[in-house]
Amino acid sequence: MAGPPDASGPGLAGEPPQQPHSSRQAPPERPAQGGPQSGLLASLFAPSPQCQPMLLETLETNPYVRLLLDAMKHSGCAVDKERHFSCEDCNGNVSGGFDASTSQIVLCQNNIRNQAHMNRVVTHELIHAFDHCRAHVDWFTNIRHLACSEVRAANLSGDCSLVNEIFRFHFGLKRHHQTCVRDRAILSILAVRNISKEVAKRAVDEVFESCFNDHEPFGRIPHNKTYARYAHRDFQNRDRYYSNI
Numbered sequence: 001m002a003g004p005p006d007a008s009g010p011g012l013a014g015e016p017p018q019q020p021h022s023s024r025q026a027p028p029e030r031p032a033q034g035g036p037q038s039g040l041l042a043s044l045f046a047p048s049p050q051c052q053p054m055l056l057e058t059l060e061t062n063p064y065v066r067l068l069l070d071a072m073k074h075s076g077c078a079v080d081k082e083r084h085f086s087c088e089d090c091n092g093n094v095s096g097g098f099d100a101s102t103s104q105i106v107l108c109q110n111n112i113r114n115q116a117h118m119n120r121v122v123t124h125e126l127i128h129a130f131d132h133c134r135a136h137v138d139w140f141t142n143i144r145h146l147a148c149s150e151v152r153a154a155n156l157s158g159d160c161s162l163v164n165e166i167f168r169f170h171f172g173l174k175r176h177h178q179t180c181v182r183d184r185a186i187l188s189i190l191a192v193r194n195i196s197k198e199v200a201k202r203a204v205d206e207v208f209e210s211c212f213n214d215h216e217p218f219g220r221i222p223h224n225k226t227y228a229r230y231a232h233r234d235f236q237n238r239d240r241y242y243s244n245i
């Protein structure tokens with residue numbers, strides 16, 4: 001598989017090719033020129049025609065995303081499609097990122113292959129956005145904060161669910177999900193930080209237990225869309241109870 005050497009690590013064995021995404025402390029995937037200008041540059045970096053319609057479909061129909069959008073709103077961080085999403089061409093094989101400095105989710109239109117991929121990327125990045133909203137996340141200097149959010153995003157976004165189901169079917173290995181989450185979190189950190197795999201691993205190990213068991217706002221690990229729909233229903237009911245108090 002093309003891309004950084006880490007992208008073909010053991011965690012991705014048997015998994016359909018997936019790009020690591022990034023929670024960016026800076027926007028390294030954006031064009032070095034500083035963004036769209038005019039003329040040729042503008043046309044080079046103009047959103048691909050598929051990106052916006054796929055995003056719209058994701059926002060309107062994907063149960064993971066609908067729950068996260070509700071949860072963000074509930075936490076006072078309502079998401080606006082125009083303001084908080086940006087379709088861009090990205091370097092390497094990164095498929096998306098959360099830019100904490102602008103609270104914007106970047107969707108790498110040159111690397112997002114289809115609707116299912118768009119669903120996963122938006123879900124993953126919205127989990128970072130949710131963490132950014134609910135907690136004072138120190139993305140820039142505290143590697144454990146980044147590690148925690150990457151563990152949660154890998155665990156709850158469905159990044160590991162497809163492979164998980166395949167492995168469960170074939171081998172009944174429940175622990176494979178945990179292994180997948182751990183490995184993907186490490187890859188995600190390495191995609192945005194210039195640190196050794198050992199350091200990234202240690203950060204993930206330090207936070208794994210508590211962050212793997214933090215399922216907010218899903219309340220459970222949503223292994224597939226049906227679980228996600230149940231989780232959304234429960235969230236809406238929870239919301240209702242609160243507003244009745």
Ligand SMILES: [Zn+2]
Pocket residue numbers: 021022023124128149150153188
């Ligand atoms: Zn991430």
